[in-house]
Amino acid sequence: MHTPWADWDHVLKVDPDKDLVDGETFDDVCETGTDAIEIGGTLDVTSDKMERVIDACRTHDVPLYQEPSNPAVVVDDEALDGYLVPVVMNAGDVAWVTGAHKEWVRIDDVDWARTATEAYIVLNPEASVAELTDADCEQDADDVAAYAEVAERMLGQDVVYVEYSGMLGDPEKVAAAHDALEEATLFYGGGVHDYDDAYLMGERSDVVVVGDLLHDEGCEAVRETVEGARDGKAAR
Ligand SMILES: CC(C)=CCC/C(C)=C/CC/C(C)=C/CC/C(C)=C/COP(=O)(O)OP(=O)(O)O
Ligand SMILES: O=P(O)(O)OC[C@@H](O)CO
Ligand SMILES: [Mg+2]
Numbered sequence: 001m002h003t004p005w006a007d008w009d010h011v012l013k014v015d016p017d018k019d020l021v022d023g024e025t026f027d028d029v030c031e032t033g034t035d036a037i038e039i040g041g042t043l044d045v046t047s048d049k050m051e052r053v054i055d056a057c058r059t060h061d062v063p064l065y066q067e068p069s070n071p072a073v074v075v076d077d078e079a080l081d082g083y084l085v086p087v088v089m090n091a092g093d094v095a096w097v098t099g100a101h102k103e104w105v106r107i108d109d110v111d112w113a114r115t116a117t118e119a120y121i122v123l124n125p126e127a128s129v130a131e132l133t134d135a136d137c138e139q140d141a142d143d144v145a146a147y148a149e150v151a152e153r154m155l156g157q158d159v160v161y162v163e164y165s166g167m168l169g170d171p172e173k174v175a176a177a178h179d180a181l182e183e184a185t186l187f188y189g190g191g192v193h194d195y196d197d198a199y200l201m202g203e204r205s206d207v208v209v210v211g212d213l214l215h216d217e218g219c220e221a222v223r224e225t226v227e228g229a230r231d232g233k234a235a236r
Pocket of ligand 2: 013165166167188190191209212
């Protein structure tokens with residue numbers, strides 16, 4: 001699979017279980033200027049909710065990826081540019097490192113040409129993803145850097161994802177992950193609510209991921225984060 005994310009500054013994570021702001025449509029979502037849409041989510045995600053988002057986005061030319069939270073919700077749809085499958089480096093339950101992945105590969109016919117993984121380092125203990133995966137979120141900057149290096153060097157990961165979902169993360173820890181990587185792309189997601197947050201994380205990562213803001217405040221707010229991520233990266 002080629003690595004389109006190498007050119008991205010910003011990704012919008014659409015939770016299929018959450019509504020858009022009143023009056024906004026996926027046409028507006030696709031016009032925010034984001035570089036790609038990841039259809040993700042943790043709780044209550046079903047494949048028909050996924051399909052609804054895919055159908056609403058398929059007529060636009062924004063790259064569209066599914067980030068499946070478990071094998072049962074993987075949607076087989078040519079409208080998807082591909083799948084970005086999390087591997088949770090600091091999960092307390094091995095199911096979220098290789099267990100679910102083994103089951104997916106055992107029962108499904110995976111399209112490896114369109115499938116890549118994201119080596120997640122989950123750092124917000126309040127996030128659903130932390131609870132679901134029993135993640136050990138107590139990681140210092142040198143721990144985070146070491147996980148990033150293991151992901152790239154030992155596990156050959158192209159994407160490392162520092163996940164603070166629901167809160168703005170510690171910039172030092174994000175920078176530590178970024179400094180530990182040679183070729184791999186660092187995604188940062190969590191609590192980005194405005195231009196300044198996006199700029200701050202754009203300076204320390206390669207791709208800024210925005211999720212809840214879309215559902216809480218809408219597309220204009222998201223547009224601000226696209227600018228902030230771009231400007232922060234350009235200032236590096
Ligand atoms: C092997 C396959 C096909 C799937 C398993 C993939 C894995 C390891 C999933 C575990 C991590 C996970 C649940 C990722 C889903 C995307 C994500 C991080 C959603 C954000 O969830 P939160 O923001 O914590 O939840 P809410 O915002 O919904 O409360
Ligand atoms: O919802 P937020 O806090 O923006 O986080 C985005 C993404 O990292 C969630 O997986
Ligand atoms: Mg969330």
